[in-house]
Amino acid sequence: MKTLQSLMARSGEPLGAPLWASTSEQIDACAHAAGEAFVDWSCSNGAARAALLRGLADALESDRTDLVALADQETGLGTARLNGELDRTAFQLRRFAGLAERGAPFDVLDDPAVAGGPPAGHPAMVRQRVPLGPVAMFSASNFPFAFSVLGGDTASALAAGCPVVVKAHNGHLLLSNRVMDLVQKVLKAQGLPAGLVGMVQGSGKDVGVRLIRHPAIAAGAFTGSTRGGAALQAEANARPRPIPFYGELGSTNPVVALPALLASKGAELAATLAGSIGMGCGQFCTSPGLIVLIDGPESDGFVQLLSTALAAQNPHAMLTPGMRQAFDAGVEHMLSAGASPLLREAGTTEAPRPFLAQVDAASFIARSALREEVFGPSSLVVRASTLAQVLQVLQAVGGSLTVTLWGADDESSDTRALVRGAMAIAGRVLFSGVPTGVAVTAAQQHGGPWPSSTQPMTTSVGDASMDRFLRPVALQDAPAWLLARGGRPC
Ligand code: NAP
Numbered sequence: 001m002k003t004l005q006s007l008m009a010r011s012g013e014p015l016g017a018p019l020w021a022s023t024s025e026q027i028d029a030c031a032h033a034a035g036e037a038f039v040d041w042s043c044s045n046g047a048a049r050a051a052l053l054r055g056l057a058d059a060l061e062s063d064r065t066d067l068v069a070l071a072d073q074e075t076g077l078g079t080a081r082l083n084g085e086l087d088r089t090a091f092q093l094r095r096f097a098g099l100a101e102r103g104a105p106f107d108v109l110d111d112p113a114v115a116g117g118p119p120a121g122h123p124a125m126v127r128q129r130v131p132l133g134p135v136a137m138f139s140a141s142n143f144p145f146a147f148s149v150l151g152g153d154t155a156s157a158l159a160a161g162c163p164v165v166v167k168a169h170n171g172h173l174l175l176s177n178r179v180m181d182l183v184q185k186v187l188k189a190q191g192l193p194a195g196l197v198g199m200v201q202g203s204g205k206d207v208g209v210r211l212i213r214h215p216a217i218a219a220g221a222f223t224g225s226t227r228g229g230a231a232l233q234a235e236a237n238a239r240p241r242p243i244p245f246y247g248e249l250g251s252t253n254p255v256v257a258l259p260a261l262l263a264s265k266g267a268e269l270a271a272t273l274a275g276s277i278g279m280g281c282g283q284f285c286t287s288p289g290l291i292v293l294i295d296g297p298e299s300d301g302f303v304q305l306l307s308t309a310l311a312a313q314n315p316h317a318m319l320t321p322g323m324r325q326a327f328d329a330g331v332e333h334m335l336s337a338g339a340s341p342l343l344r345e346a347g348t349t350e351a352p353r354p355f356l357a358q359v360d361a362a363s364f365i366a367r368s369a370l371r372e373e374v375f376g377p378s379s380l381v382v383r384a385s386t387l388a389q390v391l392q393v394l395q396a397v398g399g400s401l402t403v404t405l406w407g408a409d410d411e412s413s414d415t416r417a418l419v420r421g422a423m424a425i426a427g428r429v430l431f432s433g434v435p436t437g438v439a440v441t442a443a444q445q446h447g448g449p450w451p452s453s454t455q456p457m458t459t460s461v462g463d464a465s466m467d468r469f470l471r472p473v474a475l476q477d478a479p480a481w482l483l484a485r486g487g488r489p490c
Helices: 024-041 044-063 064-075 079-101 151-159 170-189 204-214 226-238 260-280 299-311 322-338 361-366 387-397 413-425 463-469
Strands: 002-005 014-020 110-111 126-131 134-138 164-167 197-202 217-222 245-248 254-257 290-294 340-343 354-361 380-386 398-405 428-431 470-476
Touching: 002 170, 002 387, 014 170, 024 164, 024 197, 024 204, 044 064, 044 079, 044 151, 044 170, 064 079, 064 170, 079 151, 079 463, 134 151, 151 217, 151 463, 164 204, 170 197, 197 245, 204 226, 217 226, 217 322, 226 245, 245 470, 254 260, 254 380, 254 387, 260 290, 260 299, 260 380, 260 398, 290 299, 290 387, 299 340, 299 354, 299 380, 322 354, 322 380, 354 361, 361 380, 380 387, 387 413, 413 428, 463 470
Parallel strands: 134 164, 134 217, 164 197, 217 245, 254 290, 254 398, 290 380, 354 380, 398 428
Antiparallel strands: 002 014, 110 126, 126 470, 340 354
16 A cells, blocks of 8 residues: 655645555545435435535634644645635535525526427427536645635535545645545534545545546546646546546736836736735736736836836745746746746745746747746746737637736727637636636636636636536426426436
8 A cells, every 4th residue: 555645835844644545445435435425415405415515614614723724734825825715615615505505506497388390399398407426526736725625626516416536635635634524524414425525545647547537437627737637637538438527727827918007007016916926926826927018118117117026025835845846847948948037036945936037929929838837936028019919929828717908998999809819718807906816706717718727618616616517408398296396306
């Protein structure tokens, strides 16, 4: 059996005793148990789903002090941020409880019979949805609560009627195990099967691949790197029966800043942007990794201000030693692809210094290496000569969770073209503020074209994330007893 070791993010020292990696038999047992739990959970009512989700939120909050302390040791994210993230996670669980209680998973579209022959005439049709089945959920490293064991994927899958098998992230193993203990207590107290939420741990290439291949698994949900997500998506597609794989992957989140706004608010915007680049040591999927400017004195001045504001940031240690090394490698890769450094200072073994570089738009468009996400406090300024070239830059990016447009408040052919260009590649377009910070709400869209997501028509945050785990079924001339269930599967 293989062992795993949790590490303290700030020192790299071992934390706690080694843990066992899940064996093949344990992974199979977890997936089977989820399959068995699916039978009853798939037809549970909204009240039962809401009770579980609220129970899980309460359990998280009641163990807050110890959970946050442990998360801080394993991730180095700091107690203020982690307390906020725990609040968001509990809020998210309760939001899905409310949705389930109000019947959102059981929405039906009633299409009464129309007399006469086709195509206008048709039988009575009702469109409703059924849960997909057990979901393999791959926790993210950078949100140890909100995108981990009890994060948005788990909350939305449970609300949809799907059991979950979590693949714990190696960056916060002890926290994952502690949260899983809480989950099991809540399941027991509510008379629900232990297999409704299971967990496996170990290497992704070993444990994660076995999980996504398991015949009892009906969907995958993932947040992490483009490489890891692409590998798991390939596994999901290579199964004898391929399954949906919802991956939220890499994103560079361009910020386009037009000269007129920079002329009036350059200093304020530079400070805001530097804060967003440095926040959480840049370990956010929405971190602004590209700043697209049009050549001119306003942009020159802004780059100076941004460089100064960024130099004043003090990023904390990165989540794992691997990410710290990946940051340095990403910076080197960007420089060797032709970017010129504007701000580059040596960091410590654990914490990098912020990095800012610059490149002309033509080079950016020509060289794909400049378009790769560098996870951490890094950003690349792309200098365009015209608005048309800004649009070409966005097109070269291809897919991003967000695009931010600063200075597009008034309608013109230019701003219409910019908005069209931004909407073509992003799931969320912002007209003020910075892309870090993703509201958990009804209209949220967290997912865009590749490489930001494997399924650009879906979101991994917000109410609509539940739709990922529900499959439409049309009932034709259905009997009264079935219709009386009001969209709840039987
Ligand atoms: P990751 O390497 O993609 O890992 C996420 C999960 O997928 C882990 O459980 C990992 O297991 C598993 N995995 C990775 N490669 C796999 C493979 N080939 N086959 C099967 N499973 C695999 O992401 P991470 O550990 O969170 O961070 C690494 C990098 O991902 C960062 O440096 C950053 O570039 C990027 N990242 C992006 C986002 C985002 O939201 N866009 C968020 C976090 C990280 P193992 O731990 O065993 O590899």
